[in-house]
Amino acid sequence: MKTDTTQIGRFAAAVFAAALAAGAYADGTVSPIQGAEPQKTVTPAPADAQDALGAVQPQAADNSLVTRDEYNGLVADIQTLRDDETRQYQRLTANTLRYVQFDGTLQTRYTYRPDDNPEFPNEFSVPLATLSTTGSLYRDYAGGKNLNFQLQLSYSTSNYAATTSAANTANTETDFTLANAYLSYNVLPTSDPTKPFLAVTLGQQGKPYGLEPQDADNEKPTILPAIWASPAGYNLSGKDIGLTVNGDFFPNEDFGNNYRVAALQYQLGLLNGNGANTSFNAALLPNVGSAATAANTKYSYPTVTTAEPDKTLYGRLAFNAPVDYNSKWRGFTAGLNVVQGHVPGSLTYTGSAITGDLQNVQYGGDLEYVNVPVGFTAEYVQGDSQYLSYNHPSNAVSLADRQSFGATLTVFYEWGQQFIPDYINQDRADDYYPKTYQLFLRSDTWNPDTGLPGNSLTIFTAGFNVFFASTTKLQINYTERKLEGQELYADQLLTQFQYGF
Amino acid sequence: MKKIWALLALLAVGIGARAADPGWPEVVRLGIVGNAYNKPFTSGTVGLIQDSQSFDKALAAHGTKVEWNFFLNTGPAINEAVANGTIDIAGSGDLPSVIGRAGGLKTKLLAGTGRESIIYIGVLTGSPIRTLDDLKGKRVTFQKGTYLDLAFARLIKDRGETEDDYKVYSLVGLDQTTALQAGSVDAVVGGTSLLTLHKQGTVRIIYKTSPFDASAKYLGYGNEYATEDFIKKYPQVVQLFIDQYVEASVRLSQPDFRQEYFSLLAKTGATSSEAREDLGTEPVAGRINPLLGPKWLEHVNASIQEIKDFGFIRKTFDVNDWLDRSFLDKAVEKAGPLPKEWDPS
Numbered sequence: 001m002k003t004d005t006t007q008i009g010r011f012a013a014a015v016f017a018a019a020l021a022a023g024a025y026a027d028g029t030v031s032p033i034q035g036a037e038p039q040k041t042v043t044p045a046p047a048d049a050q051d052a053l054g055a056v057q058p059q060a061a062d063n064s065l066v067t068r069d070e071y072n073g074l075v076a077d078i079q080t081l082r083d084d085e086t087r088q089y090q091r092l093t094a095n096t097l098r099y100v101q102f103d104g105t106l107q108t109r110y111t112y113r114p115d116d117n118p119e120f121p122n123e124f125s126v127p128l129a130t131l132s133t134t135g136s137l138y139r140d141y142a143g144g145k146n147l148n149f150q151l152q153l154s155y156s157t158s159n160y161a162a163t164t165s166a167a168n169t170a171n172t173e174t175d176f177t178l179a180n181a182y183l184s185y186n187v188l189p190t191s192d193p194t195k196p197f198l199a200v201t202l203g204q205q206g207k208p209y210g211l212e213p214q215d216a217d218n219e220k221p222t223i224l225p226a227i228w229a230s231p232a233g234y235n236l237s238g239k240d241i242g243l244t245v246n247g248d249f250f251p252n253e254d255f256g257n258n259y260r261v262a263a264l265q266y267q268l269g270l271l272n273g274n275g276a277n278t279s280f281n282a283a284l285l286p287n288v289g290s291a292a293t294a295a296n297t298k299y300s301y302p303t304v305t306t307a308e309p310d311k312t313l314y315g316r317l318a319f320n321a322p323v324d325y326n327s328k329w330r331g332f333t334a335g336l337n338v339v340q341g342h343v344p345g346s347l348t349y350t351g352s353a354i355t356g357d358l359q360n361v362q363y364g365g366d367l368e369y370v371n372v373p374v375g376f377t378a379e380y381v382q383g384d385s386q387y388l389s390y391n392h393p394s395n396a397v398s399l400a401d402r403q404s405f406g407a408t409l410t411v412f413y414e415w416g417q418q419f420i421p422d423y424i425n426q427d428r429a430d431d432y433y434p435k436t437y438q439l440f441l442r443s444d445t446w447n448p449d450t451g452l453p454g455n456s457l458t459i460f461t462a463g464f465n466v467f468f469a470s471t472t473k474l475q476i477n478y479t480e481r482k483l484e485g486q487e488l489y490a491d492q493l494l495t496q497f498q499y500g501f
Numbered sequence: 502m503k504k505i506w507a508l509l510a511l512l513a514v515g516i517g518a519r520a521a522d523p524g525w526p527e528v529v530r531l532g533i534v535g536n537a538y539n540k541p542f543t544s545g546t547v548g549l550i551q552d553s554q555s556f557d558k559a560l561a562a563h564g565t566k567v568e569w570n571f572f573l574n575t576g577p578a579i580n581e582a583v584a585n586g587t588i589d590i591a592g593s594g595d596l597p598s599v600i601g602r603a604g605g606l607k608t609k610l611l612a613g614t615g616r617e618s619i620i621y622i623g624v625l626t627g628s629p630i631r632t633l634d635d636l637k638g639k640r641v642t643f644q645k646g647t648y649l650d651l652a653f654a655r656l657i658k659d660r661g662e663t664e665d666d667y668k669v670y671s672l673v674g675l676d677q678t679t680a681l682q683a684g685s686v687d688a689v690v691g692g693t694s695l696l697t698l699h700k701q702g703t704v705r706i707i708y709k710t711s712p713f714d715a716s717a718k719y720l721g722y723g724n725e726y727a728t729e730d731f732i733k734k735y736p737q738v739v740q741l742f743i744d745q746y747v748e749a750s751v752r753l754s755q756p757d758f759r760q761e762y763f764s765l766l767a768k769t770g771a772t773s774s775e776a777r778e779d780l781g782t783e784p785v786a787g788r789i790n791p792l793l794g795p796k797w798l799e800h801v802n803a804s805i806q807e808i809k810d811f812g813f814i815r816k817t818f819d820v821n822d823w824l825d826r827s828f829l830d831k832a833v834e835k836a837g838p839l840p841k842e843w844d845p846s
Contacts, residue, residue: 140685141670141672141676141679141680141683141685141686142640142642142668142670142680142685142686143670143685191670191671191672192669192670192671193671254604255577255600255645255646255650255671255813256576256577256580256596256597256600256601256604256646256813256814257577257580257581257584257600257601257604257646258574258577258578258581258646259581324604325580325581325584325604326584326604326605326606372585417582417585417587420581420582420585420587421581422572422573422574422577422578422581422582423570423572423578423581423582423585423587425572425573425574425578426535426541426570426571426572426573427535427536427539427540427541427571427573428541428571429541
């Protein structure tokens with residue numbers, strides 16, 4: 001017992017003394033650089049020689065000559081080392097035909113519902129896991145007219161909002177599928193940032209619409225997507241197959257800050273309109289449903305036939321404040337978006353028939369100001385869909401319109417270094433993880449049919465995010481749902497950890 | 502009894518890991534230009550301060566940590582960091598530091614650095630390009646927004662040319678030499694990193710500047726500065742840094758410490774032979790002169806005007822408005838005799 005006490009006492013005394021020594025260091029008025037004398041003789045200094053700098057004295061030059069045998073021995077050693085490394089590399093390194101980068105994203109989540117509703121239990125989940133290969137098929141070092149590709153697999157669980165509890169359960173989908181699969185070519189050179197850019201992308205890819213649908217997962221502040229962007233809404237965050245064009249005009253390059261912004265950006269897309277991993281499927285098109293029921297007097301289609309739809313057109317035009325990095329207007333964007341799809345269709349019921357070219361249009365705008373430390377994003381989408389309708393019991397058939405809209409407003413306050421692009425590109429001996437902290441508030445509204453009462457769903461979210469390491473974030477979001485102003489069902493506290501590699 | 506000793510030990514550790522003294526920052530964030538070899542070291546005066554850990558140790562006495570940040574994208578990245586308030590004291594080349602100040606960054610110039618930074622223009626060994634006349638119209642690469650950009654602009658202007666007479670590609674670090682070796686560009690405008698390829702026989706140097714001839718006017722220089730906010734809050738930290746800066750410059754300027762200058766460069770990845778070839782017979786003192794005499798400030802003002810004429814900035818400013826020489830003056834007083842190569846004018 002005495003021994004234990006003595007040892008602990010000695011340890012504590014040593015720690016205490018070290019603490020006192022640290023506090024008693026020179027106050028900085030006596031420079032530690034003064035007083036050192038350089039080595040002038042050939043006598044090597046002792047290995048631990050210290051001067052006022054605290055550094056070991058530079059070892060004096062050894063002027064003796066290297067013999068031929070020593071030199072040949074060194075060459076042989078280097079050759080042996082090189083051969084050994086080459087063999088190890090060939091055995092243990094995966095090879096590819098072209099330059100390829102593997103990366104992926106994983107989300108793990110815990111959802112807590114404070115109202116303890118047995119219909120919606122608290123649960124752990126894995127909402128998203130992706131694995132991507134991105135690579136260069138041709139790299140143009142001088143001009144930057146590169147040909148790149150991406151192949152991405154995705155596992156996702158969608159549990160998006162609906163207006164009733166039963167519909168919410170039914171809307172849970174688990175999907176393991178091919179996500180992105182495209183080729184992308186820079187038509188115009190990217191090596192001169194003072195000139196416009198233009199790239200074309202062919203294959204399965206994201207839809208060129210708005211802000212949120214095109215934000216990368218690691219940039220989104222909220223855990224749940226905007227309803228209008230999700231499969232419960234217009235599914236603008238989903239994938240589709242086709243051709244898109246992305247370009248810009250009037251770039252402003254601030255070389256002194258490595259910052260480029262183009263005054264005008266445009267995106268055009270010609271996509272199938274059926275979503276990912278599928279060719280034309282009439283059952284997946286809007287306004288086409290299954291057999292009618294007597295109770296469903298507005299959206300029932302007894303016999304519907306459709307022809308191959310025309311492709312869906314996408315268009316986006318955005319104005320970015322063409323300012324230098326230090327301008328307070330940096331990060332301001334205003335955009336206009338439009339989607340147009342249509343499919344010829346006909347409906348026949350008990351002798352009445354109608355043929356129509358069913359239009360499905362979404363259009364809207366967005367405003368964004370992303371600066372430090374405050375910013376906001378606002379998006380508005382209006383939908384105008386035609387459908388073939390029959391009325392029970394009159395059996396009248398008609399071409400009808402359905403209006404819908406969605407809107408989000410997010411305001412945030414953030415601080416930290418991670419979102420400074422060049423800040424994370426540092427030479428560091430060890431792993432380096434600058435952090436950014438973010439507080440935000442968001443309002444997300446969705447109304448699938450403005451012609452019907454009681455349809456407007458709003459989700460309010462308050463959240464705190466910590467972005468640490470360049471691909472990792474911890475998110476805590478609290479959501480409250482209201483249907484036409486009335487609290488709908490259980491609030492949720494979502495905690496999600498997302499990381500990329 | 503054991504518990505009491507354990508608690509005392511914890512208390513001692515707590516005292517040892519104390520917060521910064523009142524009036525001292527928790528951390529001082531330094532911004533330094535990275536090197537072509539991606540090593541977390543720097544050379545010259547600040548390299549000596551880093552190597553000796555003198556600044557770290559002096560601040561540790563007050564519970565302050567030092568964060569060393571080496572930016573791969575060099576001067577422009579440092580400007581970005583300063584703009585976002587993530588750097589307190591920094592050093593970068595003439596062009597980016599002037600662009601930063603002209604763009605509205607609230608910094609104060611504290612000392613000079615990196616004078617007589619030699620520029621090299623290299624081509625592949627088998628290239629038919631042998632002179633600057635042969636280079637006209639060809640594909641040239643360097644990082645835009647850095648001292649190399651300004652030096653090239655000055656050089657071709659004196660030849661009656663503009664950047665439109667060349668195809669200029671902005672690439673960073675090793676991408677430049679990769680592009681050269683891939684045949685995607687014809688020439689690289691760079692620093693000492695080109696000398697490694699020259700030594701390997703891959704690159705032929707067709708042009709280099711020198712402090713001893715007419716090309717001296719194309720030599721780059723650097724500036725050491727701090728944010729106004731940091732100077733106002735912690736002037737004693739800035740004074741400590743500049744004191745050590747001047748003394749390290751004095752020490753490295755001594756002929757007997759010439760080997761140490763090369764050793765510091767070697768830590769950044771440059772080979773000793775590269776460093777020796779770059780310096781030649783020139784004394785180190787000329788490269789690391791921190792003084793800001795009136796003649797030098799006139800030269801800086803002239804270069805600011807030149808930077809505007811080249812279109813890098815929209816409006817000029819007077820370097821005397823940018824300068825806070827109080828720290829340098831005090832440091833020089835304390836430093837004692839200065840190297841004879843340092844022209845105080």
